[in-house]
Amino acid sequence: MYLLVLVLCFFNQGFAQAEGEDQSPEANEKLSLRMSFDVYKINDDYKLVAKARVKINNRYQFISDVNVDFYTGESDAQIHLGKGVTNEKGEASLIVKSNQISAQTTPYAFSVLAQNNSKYDDEEKSVMVNSxxxxxxxxxxxxxxxxxxxxxxxxxxxxxxxxxxxxxxxxxxxxxxxxxxxxxxxxxxxxxxxxxxxxxxxxxxxxxxxxxxxxxxxxxxxxxxxxxxxAWGQPITEEYFFSKRELWSARANSPISLIIIVNAVLIGVWGVIFYIFLEINRIHKIGKIS
Amino acid sequence: MDINKVQSNEQIEKDLMPRAFGPYGKLWVVFLLFIGGIGLYYYVQQLRHGLVVTGLRDYTTWGIYIANFVFFVAISLVGSLMSAVLKLTNVKWRTPLTRISEMIAVAAIMFAGLIIIVDMGRPDRFLNVIFHARIQSPITWDVIVITTYLFISMLLLYLPLLPDLAIMRDRFKTIPKWQQKMYAFMANNWKGTSEQHKILNKSVMLLSVMIIPVAFGIHTVTSWLFATTLRPGWDSTNFGPYFISGAFMVGAGAVIATMFVFRKFYGLHKYITLDHFDKMGRLLVLLSLVYLYFNVNEYFVPAYKMKGSESAHLKELFTGAYAPLFWSVQIGGMLIPIIVLLFKKGRTPLIMFVISIMVIVGAWFKRFLIVIPTLHHPYFPMDQAPEAWSHYTPTFAEWCITGGSLAGALLIVTFLVRYFPIIPVEETIEEQKGGTNELNIERGYQPQIEKI
Incomplete structure (x- = not known):
């Protein structure tokens, strides 16, 4: 009876947790993808950042492993800049060098297209950027x-x-x-x-x-x-604690006192074990003689 | 049968010598092999696919494998309790129980070592733990002390076996050749001379003294794997004695369960008496009360303060998701055994067997509660991690592997009993030489009489 109660308690807790886990979409149903798209000019280059999310259980969640393609130019003459895959934060990014868009005139048109993803609908976002x-x-x-x-x-x-x-x-x-x-x-x-x-x-x-x-x-x-x-900051000289003999150092820098204590205990205990083996051998020899 | 009646040497040898498995024994072995086989199959799957087959993820990195490891280490301490603590305090009634205890200790500590390797994502790198060991790490100390304890336990099982091995070598002439050779080799030329006895007694005494600090060391170091971190639920100066008292308690429970089973199936009523159950029951109450005391310290003091980091952990145990399991373990695995065993009527074999099973199962789940809930409350917030990582549910593969390891330990005990006497034969003969059991002479009371 006690065992039954224990097992029930254990699995009750386990299943309660398991219920919360099941949020995945049904296998054949494609989810509607929401994209946000931002362009950052960093020095002379452009960083394109796309974020993908879907609505699951009435909450938007960022989605990983979404394939996206980045383009520049108007829709009738788009140039493919590169590909990306969203990470666990739902983010895919691409650095575009200034020479890659030298043929374009300001304002620059950038777009991101998520397509051919087995779980999600296609989605496109565009941004016009004045240089x-x-x-x-x-x-x-x-x-x-x-x-x-x-x-x-x-x-x-x-x-x-x-x-x-x-x-x-x-x-x-x-x-x-x-x-x-x-x-x-x-x-x-x-x-x-x-x-x-x-x-x-x-x-x-x-x-x-x-x-x-x-x-x-x-x-x-x-x-x-x-x-x-x-060089406008305060120079910081880092203290490399790990090069000293401390408890938190690497094995090469173990505290000498600890090495001595552990080895003394080891030698003491294993010395006795070794002595017992010698005694077992003595028992063997005495038996042979008698 | 009256246990005051002196048994002849031949009768004692006949009663206590190992014998072939009967139908129940064979069925038991097949059952254990089946469970062990399933565990092995899933371990091969884990080797092929990695720890992804388990429920372990970035936050809950220790699951039921480690809970099982702590359980095995705990149960192995019974060897030192029966062979050393009771020997050095000159408790005579322990004689029929010492070998059972040592067998349990050896089997448990072997599987404690194995289950740690099972928990490793890359077991092929196990030797790195030794070759690249950091002497500052409690994990290194644990590897050292487990290996040491295994050797001492095996020696404490083997050395007192020598006279019995010699008896088997000399008496068993109709057994298979390999068995004869095994007994002859293991008997190590034992002739029972006074010099051999002297060496044997001295060696056993030396090991008995040494195993106590090593046993305390093994479980204290195991507790330090947790207590040397700052995690809520583990950051405790109480952990060493808390673990050791719990270990002695579950070890005593394991001995009671085992002595009940072997007494019943091997007909050892003359040797494992009601008096032994009574004594073990009293011992278990004492150990449980000590463990209760450490439990009060472990939970009441932090609960009184309810520090921010501890409070989430404690609330999860007291009133949260783990509360049903926590209270079942505390009440069923500790309080009820104490109450039942306090009464003489509660210290009868069958009741004690049921109680010991409650203690053992409670102890296993207690290790689960020590290891897992703490991992759900890291100091760094669980930001940007999949929701599933914030809790832990063991997978079927994990259960099978864990079950396999438990079956493996029981299989070792089963085979040890199959080939070696479960009760020391020569020691029992020596104790009966005076015409009555030494226990009863010493204690000066009438033993209970039991019909079989």
Whole structure:
């Protein structure tokens, strides 16, 4: 009876969990795919990012393993730029070099097409991007580190026209993303904005940090970003604990005290075991003689 | 039959010497081979396809294999309890139970080692654990101490067997040649001289002393696999004694279950008496009470504080998804055995057998509750991971492999009993030389009389 109760308790818990798992679509039914598509200009290149999601149990979930194709140009003369497959975050991306779209004229047309996926319907998204310009100058005057940005947009003749009121944000690159530096500032009528850069941001061992200037979702030039590496950070000398003899070190750097203790115990115990084997041999010899 | 009645040496030898399997024995072996075979089949599947055939994923990386490993290590401690602790405290009634205990210990510790290899995604890299061992890692200590404990347990099984092996070598003339050769080889020229006895007694005494710290070491180190991490439910200074007390408890339960079965099917009523059950029942109550004390410490103190990280884990055990299992294990596997065994009527063979099975099964699921729920509460949030990874349900393959390992351990005990005396023959003869059982002379009370 007790066993039955235990087994029931165990499987009740197991099945309760298993119920929540079954969210997969039926095998033959294709799900309607939702795509979002963003284009980022990073220095002179373009990064195309497509995100795929589907509605399961009334909730949108990002979907992996969706095949997508990236194109540029109008629908009647599209050029295939490359392929991608969405990851577990539902994201597929492609870096497009400026020479790949040199034949195009601004505004550039980019599109992403998800097709021939066995579980999902085909889906297409397009984006028009006006080519913008974001220039970053880094200068140090009287020990004050200054970042000067210029923002411009290309007009129909290909000339750069300064953009007023474009919101710019500075970042520094960190291990897991971008760290904002100060608040966003807007450009003046000459398309310029100046930031004072703090001097206490940790850099690498030489003080190098990657400074990023970014404009996000601007109505005219969209997403645009530029970056430079500069020795404006505080040099950080990392202490390599792993090279010392510590508990958390690699095996080559085990603490001497631990090596001695473990080996002393091992020799002590296995010494006795070895002695017992000798005694067993003695029993054998005595038996032979008698 | 009156156990005060002195048995002749021939009668004792006849009663206690191993014998061929009867129909039930054969059926039992076939059953175990079948379960073991299924486990082996699924292990081959796991070798071919990897751990993806299990329910183990990025968060729940330890499942029922590790729970089973802890269970095997726990049950193996009974060898040290019966052979060493009771020997050194001069408890005479342990004689018929020592070999059963050592057989259980050897079988359990062998499968503890094997189940760890089963849990490895790349078993072909097992030797790396030895060749590239970090001496700072509790896993390395565990490998060392398990190997050491296996050797000592095998020696403690083998050495007291020497006189019995010599008897079998000299008496069994009609058995197959290979069996005769095996007994002759294993008897190691035992002639029973006083010098041989002296060496034997000294060696057994030395091992009995040594096995206690090694036994404490094996289960303390196993507990440190958990306790040296900061995880809720594992981050406890209580874990070493908590594991050891639980191990002695389930070990005693395993001995009771085994002695009941062999007593019944081998007709050992003269040697494993009601008095032995009574004594083992009292011992089990004592061990259960110690374990209860550590349980109170393990759950009450963190529950009183309900720290953020511990609270989710404890609530899942007390009132959440694992609550039915948790309370069944605590009540059925610990409290009820204590209450029943406190009463003399509860310490009769059949009731004790049922209670011991409850203890053993409760102990297995207790290890499940120690290992798995903690893994559902990592300090890093489970972001951007598939929903299925946030819980763990063992797959059919895992159950079969785990079942196979349990069947394998039982098969080892079964075959050991088939070829070696389950109760020390020579020791029993020596104890009866005075005309009565040493136990009864020492304790000075009338033994119970049982009809068979």
């Amino acid at each position: 913008g310009q974001l220039k970053m100058d880094l200068m140090e005057e009287d020990s004050v580190k200054t970042v000067k940005l210029f923002v411009g947009a290309l007009d129909s003749t290909g000339q750069v026209v300064p953009m007023e009121d474009a919101s710019c944000q500075l970042y520094v690159k960190r291990l897991f993303g971008k760290l904002p530096v100060g608040d966003a500032e807007s450009t003046d009528e000459e398309g310029q904005v100046t930031f004072e850069f703090p001097g206490d941001i940790p850099g690498d061992e030489k003080g190098n940090i990657t400074i990023i200037a970014s404009i996000a979702e601007n109505e005219v030039i969209g997403n645009i970003e530029t970056n430079q590496i500069m």
